[in-house]
Amino acid sequence: MSVEVAGMGHTKSEGPLKLAVPRGALLGETLDALDAIGIDTSEVRGESRSLIFEGEEITLVTMRPSDVPTYVEAGAADVGITGKDVLLEQSDRVVYELLNLGFGRCRMVLAGRKGDERLGESQRRLGMMRIATKYPRTAERHFEQTGRQVEVIEVKGSVELAPLIGLADGIVDLVATGRTLEENDLEVREEILECTARFVANRVAHKLRAAEVDEMTAKLREAMPG
């Protein structure tokens, strides 16, 4: 009876609300925030290698931050927490952004080699800069809005490498402390925007599980200084 229809929307079972939790840099503060609103996170903090942690009222699903909008848009997770940088890069995904959680603060910046005038030089002589980044759409939007033409080169790994060995004139990347830039002899040239963690919801869950979603938003709003 069951027919697989590719790309028609993931199915979502009922039961506890599913919350997509970002692994990586945001994990610690996300779990602290969940503790603060009375959600038990001890299992996630433990040694377990599981990805899914089922509770009575809420199921925590851990994943890469950049996958959170994907799962939430499709309704595979009802709500989620991820960085604004991720949401901006995937701005065509339909998720409801309900709350600025205030933690995970970092900056999206344009950086170049210290004391190296290549960025300005390229802009002047070639009319455009080559920019390596893991955030191609955010970078393109920034340069378009500021009226500059750039060639955006998408890389997946350590983006700091690109200007050091001549792949690009500069990079657009997320910095928290600036140490990685420092260690690679790079410096911030422009600040593009500041990013923090956001609480997001699937659009159908926001309607059909309104009470649970609203309650969680209210508790988070109270627990987070903003």
Next chain:
Amino acid sequence: MIHPIPPGTRDVLPDEMRELRRLHLALIDVFESRGYGEVATPAIEYDEVLARGDGRTADSAYRFFDERGDLLALRSDMTVPIARLVASRYANAEPPLRLCYLANAFRAVRPQRGQMREFAQAGVELIGAPAPEGTAEVVEVLEAALDAASLNRAVIGLGDADLYRQLLAEFGIDGEARDAVLGRLAAHDLVGLEVELSELEGIGDDKVATCVALSQLRGGREVLDEARSLGGAAVERATARLGETFEALEARGVADRVQIDLGLLRDLGYYSGAILEVYDPAIGHVLGGGGRYDELLKRFGVDLPAAGFALYLERVHVAQTEEESRTGGDS
């Protein structure tokens, strides 16, 4: 040999086709039994005609030239082609007109997002019947269609397309600033909405709070009172319209699965007054939507109020499959 097909399109094979056909027939049966006659229109239209209906949707359509150099486009929904059909074929007919369809439409959505570029829509258009009775009739047909598809848990969101336009006008926000705020509301980006509003001059914190709070109000009849308590003429008008529609629904006995939703905004440019969205707990995507478009027919030279809805056939089928496996599991 494997021969590719364009992204966002797909083949349908006999097992699925049989089920889709059953669903198709069940829906058309509901529509026909309520006096909605089925129509078909060409999949390709003159771009100019589609753009007359909604310039923004025409933007994302597939476009090409024919041998005479005329610009053609694939339709992105059936509402605009039916508005054209009514203006050309039924300009002097006695309203109301009741038409239904099951047809493929095309949108150039980005691939790999769980959305198809070619998809089937089943829906009705009720032309010449004003709010609130016309809206209530459309909702009644929609509920019957959901029942016919065995989606007994599906919920219909009912909102008002004019609420925020009028509210922002009342706040003295217009032009680009208004579009930016409406954009945030449509995307339901509450963080951005608050920032956007706070940056506007002369907007007090209370107005920002009103706008944000309104967009979160959804539920039963009581949300109309909650909205009214936020105050303002635009809210008063919208809640009055919604209240009338809801009363008409209650009179028909079809208000139970309707969720009043003041945060609802549909992204098509032709809606005015009541707007609808359909959800089922089994799937994370919207099953369909509709509403009133009292100004659309005027763009084609016939001044008639109208309302309608469209269900995404494939998504309804997926939801149906899910609901069946769910109830199958219970027994």
